[in-house]
Amino acid sequence: MRLTVDGQSFDIDADPAMPLLWALRDLIGKTGPKFGCGIAACGACTVHVDGQPVRSCSLPLGQVSGAVTTIEGIGTADRLHPVQQAWLEEQVAQCGYCQAGQIMSAVALLDEIADPSDADIDNAMGGNLCRCGTYPKIRSAIRKAAALKTAGL
């Protein structure tokens, strides 16, 4: 099976029923997406498939229909995505474990709605749990990211 992840192509020999998350983490070493629940209830494993946010813990490999983007594919330490930049400036993370998933959901939200309302944020981010309670900063970071993106930074 061939899988495109973060612009790179991988040959994978695995059961098509294996969830995408475990193929990413164990087989090709992409540890950005995290395991939190395995039942699409926490959002820690969120990646994009053709730009759409999906919970990779609950998507069987055999059903992956497009190019996969993980947190490692949207920006790097010296070329941060505006959402990552905003996260850094707002000092969002505490333990940080949920944040790759949060950021991937936020990137998808801002790609769809450039200037989201509070309700848009609630809708897009409600599936991403944060046990450390960073929600107030997530909200302000999304606003900041929206501004950064509109300014073309």
Add this chain to the structure above:
Amino acid sequence: MASVGKIARRTFLIGAAAVAGGVAVGYYYYRKPFPNPLEADLGKGEATFNPYVKIGADNTITIVAPRAEMGQGISTTLAVMVAEELDVGLDQVKVEHGPASYAYYNAAILEEGGPFAFFDEGMTAQAVRSGLGVVGKFLAVQATGGSASARDGFDKMRQAGAAARHLLIAAAAQKLGVAAADLETANGSILHKASGKSLTYGAVAAAAATMAPSAEVRLKDRVDWKLLGKPQKRIDMLAKVTGAPIFGIDVRLPDMLYGTVKMSPRFWAKPVKADLAKAEKMPGVIKIVPLETNYGHGFGIIAQNTWAAFRAADAIDAQWADPEYPLGSAAISDVLKQALGTKGSAMRDNGDVDTAFADAPRERMVEADYAVPYLAHATMEPMNATARFSDGALDIWCGNQAPTLVRQLCANAVGIGQDKVTVHTTFMGGGFGRRTEMDFSLCAALMAKETGGRPIKVTWTREEDMRHDAYRPAAVGKFQARLGDDGMPVAVDMKIASPSVIASTLRRLFPSIPPVGPDKSIVDGAYDQPYTIANYRVSGVAAPVSIPVGFWRSVGSSINGFFHEGFMDEIATAGKIDPVEMRKRLMAAYPSAVKVVEKVAAMAKWGEALPAGKAKGMAFTLSFGSWVGEIVQVADTPAGIRIEKVWIAADVGTALDPGIIEAQLISGAIYGLSAAMGQQITFADGMVEQSNFHDFDAMRIFQCPTFEVAILENFHKMGGVGEVGTPPAAPALANAIFALTGKRIRTLPLSTMVAFA
């Protein structure tokens, strides 16, 4: 100074480790410094000054922050303490967790372990406090907990930075042939102003490290602080926004295998029958091995990948022995209620409570029964550890809150000396007390014996994690008050029954040591509050239920904050006194407490009329040395009750990093609100009924209120910050719901009585 032996013989439990460590070592041992663990592992050109500072010839400055980073920002704050005195910027240093070592013992974690309230500064209290600090060093627990890391590090880490700087200056003076007094430091360099000559720290580090440290170094005055006291950029933030592999679950080693565990869903029970054949034959499964630890019994699944291991664990068909505790929640709660009927030990007993109640007229009495459920920690990152056992040596990688204990217990489990065990402590995807436990490390260590030397990463499913916790214990409480003519309480009697966290922890960690004496954590947050009431008694009873219970963010205060402050609100209502006003009067002897209450009330505009369908509630808890008041505003909406806004005022004594402190206070409050709104762990057939976030959820972003926080520094001692936001959250919410609906809810979670939007 009370002798350690005397303290150990006292009949209260001062923390599992303290009791467990054996206090036979002489007092001299306390005076003798531990060897510097960094000396064993220096890079080329690197010099070390003490266990906290390494400087390379290339001027790479490494600070060791030996407390576990689980989101609380401690690695940043500890590094700042050293950097401040070393005169370097935070961006100039590398920060490492460092090795597991007794040199990094946490003394402050035990200092508040004695039966004295934080504000009690009497002779006995002070003697025991410093005695317990000594115990901390004796047992040399390198632990992260008790909101104690900043307090423990505050002097040690600053002195480490100052001592290193002192030596660097001395070495530079020698090299330049000038007087040390004429040298200045800034940004990792030493400057001789008169000649304009300068040297980097790195250029003199090797020479400086050979010089004898001077006995006295002067620490900066607070007014000279450049970094401390101001919000800093967290050193871990970039890694955390780029998805860097920093967590235990991200460890990858050459030739690594993967695994998971399936432990008995009935605690302590052994399998009576198990059919492994189906699971063993599944693709990707290498081997299934029995596991036996002090935490329980079950199986370890060794596989080619985590998913294969998960599936095989599911396919194991096992029957487990009957549990030693009652099968279901109702029967467990009966045991607690029975315990409540027995005589407890009073940790606070002012005046003469029995006499005060003897002739109390009915209409002056307030009585209430309270209850809270078991709770799981549910850290975002499920339990996991990676282990490699080869050539008689064990390496273990995991996020953990007590590396020296991991080393000791894993060494025992695999049957090697502690010197053959290396613990690599990673960042943690949440701790909240769960990662003080040893189960995930022990399982990985035992499984690593079965892989022919290959490393194995053992990841628990969320279901396994939820069903094998050391839970926040359930508790019940009986409360009564007698009101005076003015409506103020003249007598209060509080009795709380709960399984003992300390006894339970001892059984898991050091089963050979019998627990003795009452467990103070049963009444923490109730007996030690800054209220003056003429007749005031708080007693606790340990209830005999052996479901594993452990340290859950704010421990006893997570229970008693709700009990004490819910009941105070009831007293105010019965006495027809405003709850803020009543607290101010009862707290008059404790100005720090009064100022916190006044501040939070002012922020929330307490007393101003609210539109219909909105209401506020307040609560106050002193815990871990910090005085915290919270006010919650709720609104009635068609979808249910919505938590709109939370105000927090906290007196932490000295605020080392206001940004991190604010984040921690909010985090603690959300943690407490999450539990109060909807969390409970229940039992049926001897097993936990909940399994994942669908039936043990936490607050989501769409439920999250806005926050306003004030940090005060009135009290003369520093308090903790990691846990102190949690205790007042539940009672402030319940009190707000009472104000909104007239419904007094005395049992958590609140969702059994009201719906939340």
